Amino acid sequence: MARVTLENIRKSFGNVEVIRDVSLDIDRGEFMVFVGPSGCGKSTMLRLISGLEDVTGGTIRIGGRDVTGVAPSRRRLAMVFQSYALFPHLDVAGNIGFGLSLARTPAGEIERRVRDVAERLGIADLLTRMPRQLSGGERQRVAIGRAIIRDPEVFLFDEPLSNLDAALRVRMRLEIARLHKALDGVTMIYVTHDQTEAMTLADRIAVINQGRIEQVGSPMELYHHPANTFVAGFIGAPAMNFLDGNVDDTGAVTFAGTTIMPAQPVSHRGSATIGVRPESLRLASTGEADFVARLDHIEPLGAETLLHFDTPLTVRLNEEVPASEGDTLGLVVDRTRIHVFPP
Amino acid sequence: MERENRFWRVVLLFLPLSVFAVFVVWPLFSSFWYSFTDWNGFDPNYAFVGLDNYARIWTDRLFFGAIINTALWMAAAILLPTLLGLALALLLDRQLRGARIFKTIFYLPICLSAIVVGQIWTWIYQPDWGLLNAIISFVAGEPFTHAWLARPGSALWSVIVAWSWQQTGLSMVIYLAGLTAIPSDLLEVCDIEGASPWQRIRRVVVPLLIPSTIVVIALSVINSLKGFDILYIMTGGGPFHSSDTLAMHMYNESFKKYLMGYGSAISVVLFLIALVIIGFYFRQLKRIDEIYG
Numbered sequence: 340m341a342r343v344t345l346e347n348i349r350k351s352f353g354n355v356e357v358i359r360d361v362s363l364d365i366d367r368g369e370f371m372v373f374v375g376p377s378g379c380g381k382s383t384m385l386r387l388i389s390g391l392e393d394v395t396g397g398t399i400r401i402g403g404r405d406v407t408g409v410a411p412s413r414r415r416l417a418m419v420f421q422s423y424a425l426f427p428h429l430d431v432a433g434n435i436g437f438g439l440s441l442a443r444t445p446a447g448e449i450e451r452r453v454r455d456v457a458e459r460l461g462i463a464d465l466l467t468r469m470p471r472q473l474s475g476g477e478r479q480r481v482a483i484g485r486a487i488i489r490d491p492e493v494f495l496f497d498e499p500l501s502n503l504d505a506a507l508r509v510r511m512r513l514e515i516a517r518l519h520k521a522l523d524g525v526t527m528i529y530v531t532h533d534q535t536e537a538m539t540l541a542d543r544i545a546v547i548n549q550g551r552i553e554q555v556g557s558p559m560e561l562y563h564h565p566a567n568t569f570v571a572g573f574i575g576a577p578a579m580n581f582l583d584g585n586v587d588d589t590g591a592v593t594f595a596g597t598t599i600m601p602a603q604p605v606s607h608r609g610s611a612t613i614g615v616r617p618e619s620l621r622l623a624s625t626g627e628a629d630f631v632a633r634l635d636h637i638e639p640l641g642a643e644t645l646l647h648f649d650t651p652l653t654v655r656l657n658e659e660v661p662a663s664e665g666d667t668l669g670l671v672v673d674r675t676r677i678h679v680f681p682p
Numbered sequence: 683m684e685r686e687n688r689f690w691r692v693v694l695l696f697l698p699l700s701v702f703a704v705f706v707v708w709p710l711f712s713s714f715w716y717s718f719t720d721w722n723g724f725d726p727n728y729a730f731v732g733l734d735n736y737a738r739i740w741t742d743r744l745f746f747g748a749i750i751n752t753a754l755w756m757a758a759a760i761l762l763p764t765l766l767g768l769a770l771a772l773l774l775d776r777q778l779r780g781a782r783i784f785k786t787i788f789y790l791p792i793c794l795s796a797i798v799v800g801q802i803w804t805w806i807y808q809p810d811w812g813l814l815n816a817i818i819s820f821v822a823g824e825p826f827t828h829a830w831l832a833r834p835g836s837a838l839w840s841v842i843v844a845w846s847w848q849q850t851g852l853s854m855v856i857y858l859a860g861l862t863a864i865p866s867d868l869l870e871v872c873d874i875e876g877a878s879p880w881q882r883i884r885r886v887v888v889p890l891l892i893p894s895t896i897v898v899i900a901l902s903v904i905n906s907l908k909g910f911d912i913l914y915i916m917t918g919g920g921p922f923h924s925s926d927t928l929a930m931h932m933y934n935e936s937f938k939k940y941l942m943g944y945g946s947a948i949s950v951v952l953f954l955i956a957l958v959i960i961g962f963y964f965r966q967l968k969r970i971d972e973i974y975g
Binding site: 413424 | 871876877881892973
């Protein structure tokens, strides 16, 4: 139940600056997701918050308290690692109760609290098993159990689902979302490179690129109103289509050989990158096409179909398409969903 | 193709297997055979004496002295290099200035032969002009100097110190490799959970070093069982058999008293002891493998 505040955080390893003047407020009880490509600095940010890395500059506050130079164990937070970080020589109960036993908590209380947490996570029958005897999902639950038992104010998750297979990842994602609801008021900071995880879990997402926060906002805000081409390209799968274009004095947008007046007024004038999401394009009926393109490849995914054109453009349709690769098709752009990014 | 591979496998293995058979397997079985005879090592005429040599072991006072010394030698030769190697590895694993130089210095003795180590330490222990007595004399006075290798009470322990000095570097290197293999996030869990440095070592690092410890102990056991040369050069089993180990006793009976049959019986007992220890070691290894993978 703590607010986390980062003020002008910088971090360098030698001469390499990996976090560049980052400021961010994370509300108490909020589920904040740091998302970005590999090497963007998102895990480093989490490690700075945890205290496992020292900041080069700036201040970190948890619950209003300056914890910048404070040891990780005194920050009242818990962390779940990508590798689960379970001790191979301790059984499940030993792993969950590790922190309590370090604090010399009476054995009876440790046993009671471990059982309580294990029951909440549905792993009460695994308490005597060794980590090696557990599946990926079970190990993940044990790692979460070890975090929960400390009753932290802030939960840190460092790509906790990366080592799981696709089906289990979906299930565990749901469980983490449920856990956040169950642990009412606990602040969660979650690092992932998977934008689907970010979109489905987050109250707010911070998109990070090259050590800087590109944009912070709710998932839908980032999806519909990306601040720049990086955010627009990173959020959403398949990625947004980008085309070179131009905005004339009347606000009309020219791209792919067509000129369209967007539904929302555009303030920028001159050359620009025009962004259109795959679902903001549809196949044209006779005579209404904004432009035509040659169909390169069809990806039927069952519930939807992806069409890849030579422009290059990707179109997402919720239906099967009576067309073949090599056909030239007319496309219509949704006027309300045209994004203009200044160069 | 498979046939050709098999042919070359046989051809290439022939020489090393022949050497192994002639110098290891054949002497091993010969020892078993000679242990049931009264062979003196030279005479082609010798008699089968059944279990007489083994019966004689039970009445041999020196044999039991050698058993006790071997147990002491093995216990110390296992414990001291293991504990010292672990302590040095924990100290030098940090990013300390000069750690690399110290690692090299501590490792160097293992590169020396036991004969050289034995000779160096014999000089150090030399009662009149040895380094140890010189230091003791300078710090505490001449009455406190000691004839380290000439007194029954200190001879074996003096060799154990020399042995540990040589072997500690090897344990240290194995533990350093083990420390490198500990996943950093497990140590980070300790930081987050608030483990003190001692709790971190006792509750996490040492248990995670068990696979390394198994290797260190196995090497120590094997090396200590083989540890004949350093004893031979430093004390020769004396004074008054106070540093006689089984290997030394076997050597004395076989090659000084020319009781090759009896010496072979002692070597068979030594072999059986080694077999029990190695059997125990493999059982532990399997158990550890089940936990740590």
